[in-house]
Amino acid sequence: xxxxxxxxxxxxPRGMALMQRLRAWRPAMNPVLGRELRSRMRDxxxxxxxxxxxxxxxxxxxxxxxxxxxxxKFGGVIGPDAGVRIYAVLAIMQLxxxxxxxxxxxxxxxxGERERRTMDLLLxxxxxxxxxxxxxxxxxxxxxxxLIVASMPVFSLVFxxxxxxxxxxxxxxxIYLATTLTLGAVGLLASALFRxxxxxxxxxxxxxxxxxxxxxxxxxxxxxxxxxxYGPVPPAPGMQPAAASIPWLVFANPLVAMAxxxxxxxxxxxxxxxxxxxxxxxxxxxxGPNGPMRPANMPTPWVAYLWISLGxxxxxxxxxxxxxxxxKPWVRWRAAWRRRRxxxxxxxxxRSESA
Amino acid sequence: MIEVTDLTKxxxxxxxxxxxxxxVPAGAIYGLIGRNGAGKTTTMRIISTLLHxxxxxxxxxxxxVMVEPGKVxxxxxxxxxxxxxxxxxxxxxxxxxxxxxxxxPARRRPGMVSDLLELVDLAxxxxxxxxxxxxxxxxxxCLAHTLVHDxxxxxxxxxxxxxxxRARIEMRELLKxxxxxxxxxxxxxxxxxxxxxxCTHIGIVEGGKMVVSGTLDEVLYGRTRGRLVRLxxxxxxxxxxxxxxxxxxxxxxxxxxxxxxxVEATVDADDAALADxxxxxxxxxxxxxSFSEMTNTLEEIFLQATAGQExxxxxxxxx
Numbered sequence: 001x002x003x004x005x006x007x008x009x010x011x012x013p014r015g016m017a018l019m020q021r022l023r024a025w026r027p028a029m030n031p032v033l034g035r036e037l038r039s040r041m042r043d044x045x046x047x048x049x050x051x052x053x054x055x056x057x058x059x060x061x062x063x064x065x066x067x068x069x070x071x072x073k074f075g076g077v078i079g080p081d082a083g084v085r086i087y088a089v090l091a092i093m094q095l096x097x098x099x100x101x102x103x104x105x106x107x108x109x110x111x112g113e114r115e116r117r118t119m120d121l122l123l124x125x126x127x128x129x130x131x132x133x134x135x136x137x138x139x140x141x142x143x144x145x146x147l148i149v150a151s152m153p154v155f156s157l158v159f160x161x162x163x164x165x166x167x168x169x170x171x172x173x174x175i176y177l178a179t180t181l182t183l184g185a186v187g188l189l190a191s192a193l194f195r196x197x198x199x200x201x202x203x204x205x206x207x208x209x210x211x212x213x214x215x216x217x218x219x220x221x222x223x224x225x226x227x228x229x230y231g232p233v234p235p236a237p238g239m240q241p242a243a244a245s246i247p248w249l250v251f252a253n254p255l256v257a258m259a260x261x262x263x264x265x266x267x268x269x270x271x272x273x274x275x276x277x278x279x280x281x282x283x284x285x286x287x288g289p290n291g292p293m294r295p296a297n298m299p300t301p302w303v304a305y306l307w308i309s310l311g312x313x314x315x316x317x318x319x320x321x322x323x324x325x326x327x328k329p330w331v332r333w334r335a336a337w338r339r340r341r342x343x344x345x346x347x348x349x350x351r352s353e354s355a
Numbered sequence: 356m357i358e359v360t361d362l363t364k365x366x367x368x369x370x371x372x373x374x375x376x377x378x379v380p381a382g383a384i385y386g387l388i389g390r391n392g393a394g395k396t397t398t399m400r401i402i403s404t405l406l407h408x409x410x411x412x413x414x415x416x417x418x419x420v421m422v423e424p425g426k427v428x429x430x431x432x433x434x435x436x437x438x439x440x441x442x443x444x445x446x447x448x449x450x451x452x453x454x455x456x457x458x459x460p461a462r463r464r465p466g467m468v469s470d471l472l473e474l475v476d477l478a479x480x481x482x483x484x485x486x487x488x489x490x491x492x493x494x495x496x497c498l499a500h501t502l503v504h505d506x507x508x509x510x511x512x513x514x515x516x517x518x519x520x521r522a523r524i525e526m527r528e529l530l531k532x533x534x535x536x537x538x539x540x541x542x543x544x545x546x547x548x549x550x551x552x553x554c555t556h557i558g559i560v561e562g563g564k565m566v567v568s569g570t571l572d573e574v575l576y577g578r579t580r581g582r583l584v585r586l587x588x589x590x591x592x593x594x595x596x597x598x599x600x601x602x603x604x605x606x607x608x609x610x611x612x613x614x615x616x617x618v619e620a621t622v623d624a625d626d627a628a629l630a631d632x633x634x635x636x637x638x639x640x641x642x643x644x645s646f647s648e649m650t651n652t653l654e655e656i657f658l659q660a661t662a663g664q665e666x667x668x669x670x671x672x673x674x
Binding site: 029031032034035038039042043116117118120121122123124125126127128326327328331332335336339 | 400403404405406407419420421422424425428429431432433435437438439440441443444448452453455456457458497500504
């Protein structure tokens with residue numbers, strides 16, 4: 001069937017042939033990734049999303065600058081930390097935007113293939129469920145990375161003031177990457193578990209809302225318990241504090257992780273990150289002899305966050321793949337084991353007959 | 356090429372496929388007939404490794420679908436009864452994508468896509484969006500996509516459903532072309548005359564069970580019950596009434612009736628017994644001018660095979 005490849009190529013005009021050759025040089029790419037990218041970039045909504053994203057981020061940068069200049073009029077100063085403050089606000093806003101966008105990029109992919117009735121066609125190909133899932137995840141990652149790169153000019157505003165190191169930029173990017181992948185994987189899992197995209201979206205955003213806001217609500221609950229240094233009942237001497245352990249759930253909050261990675265961590269900082277730092281400080285404080293203090297064994301929040309998100313990411317991926325695989329591995333193993341047992345029995349039978 | 360042994364698929368309460376067995380030799384075109392919910396789609400999905408059987412064994416090219424699904428997938432192309440397309444892809448991109456999923460190197464894809472589009476007669480539509488194609492074209496494109504890895508086996512679930520007569524004829528021509536390419540094909544269809552035209556083997560499924568199966572000749576002529584034979588005598592002293600009376604004495608004959616100059620008899624006999632009957636009639640001096648079997652069309656056979664069976668339990672055809 002593919003015998004006359006050359007004939008087909010020769011019959012096309014020279015420009016086309018060159019294009020085809022260029023296309024052929026393209027390194028082997030995950031086909032699902034390739035198709036997703038092609039569709040996404042072809043979609044007119046992409047330019048809309050990109051514009052809205054940049055306008056949103058630009059507005060945030062503008063408002064921050066505006067507040068700072070207004071403060072000048074009333075005796076404020078633009079101190080050496082101005083760059084850091086703008087950076088903190090932008091970094092946290094961008095994280096919120098990623099929280100909104102990342103799940104939406106994957107939540108419709110698997111349920112969408114089911115709704116469109118293309119999943120079966122894909123599953124009978126040589127591609128494994130794992131590579132289908134990975135392709136979809138990488139496509140969403142590429143999309144987000146493109147947005148982050150496109151937002152660079154807004155961020156460059158910070159460099160008017162200075163104070164942000166390349167290392168800091170790298171750390172922020174790593175947190176973005178981890179958040180994108182984790183939320184993307186959560187979206188994929190929801191998409192695999194639920195047949196309808198709408199239901200999957202509700203489930204995925206439920207998880208996102210829990211990570212961003214639910215963990216803080218949990219923190220409020222902890223802080224109100226007697227024994228908490230900030231609760232209505234301050235710890236009395238000799239009282240066993242009920243909330244003296246580290247509230248691990250709060251480490252799953254991407255905002256907390258981001259705030260803890262910014263230069264102002266531990267005190268001061270920008271407007272938004274100031275609030276967050278206060279939250280972090282309260283969250284992870286235990287009663288000490290001289291007032292609230294940090295427990296000695298507490299990990300840095302962003303490090304803990306990277307580990308937690310890695311865990312969520314891995315579990316989501318594994319369950320998505322398992323749910324997508326038509327014949328589950330354990331069913332296969334059991335079948336293979338039965339066949340082997342059957343063969344052994346037949347052999348034993350043949351031996352006893354010949355003996 | 357395909358061996359299905361004692362296959363059973365049970366959902367919580369319904370049995371979709373009930374101890375079904377079938378064998379499809381290499382190069383055969385196996386037509387699966389049955390009403391909706393009879394278990395055709397379930398069987399095809401199990402063969403295509405998209406469902407796992409409750410019990411029984413299915414092998415494709417010697418590979419067990421449960422133990423080595425990857426090897427089976429390489430051997431077969433599957434076209435579901437209902438399928439969608441990626442509407443934002445062009446026709447060539449659609450085939451290129453599936454070729455990539457089958458691991459066809461990028462170097463070979465452009466030529467192959469051209470060849471396949473030529474085969475299914477869609478070459479002029481190469482640069483158009485898949486969404487703009489008509490239903491028949493989409494069906495042909497889907498058929499083309501099953502061929503990207505040059506599989507030996509094709510599993511085609513209702514490839515001609517919902518097509519207008521012209522598109523249906525085009526689809527049939529295409530399937531005949533695939534037959535000449537030596538593919539082993541399992542095809543299900545509602546349009547029985549189409550299958551009789553195309554298939555080498557037929558299996559009639561009812562309520563998850565295989566009711567009738569065999570080569571087309573076996574199914575059409577190999578039956579030993581209820582064969583309808585029409586006899587005509589040359590003018591002479593024996594009248595058709597005499598012949599009918601004579602046939603009524605024959606134990607193999609269920610009934611004989613005179614229709615003008617013709618006698619129609621329903622005979623429970625195989626080919627040999629039929630030949631023997633004719634010989635005896637001639638020896639007894641009946642001037643038989645014509646002795647012919649009214650070949651039952653596939654429709655009649657299908658109706659006979661599935662008659663008297665209660666409506667099958669709700670099958671989950673597209674689970």
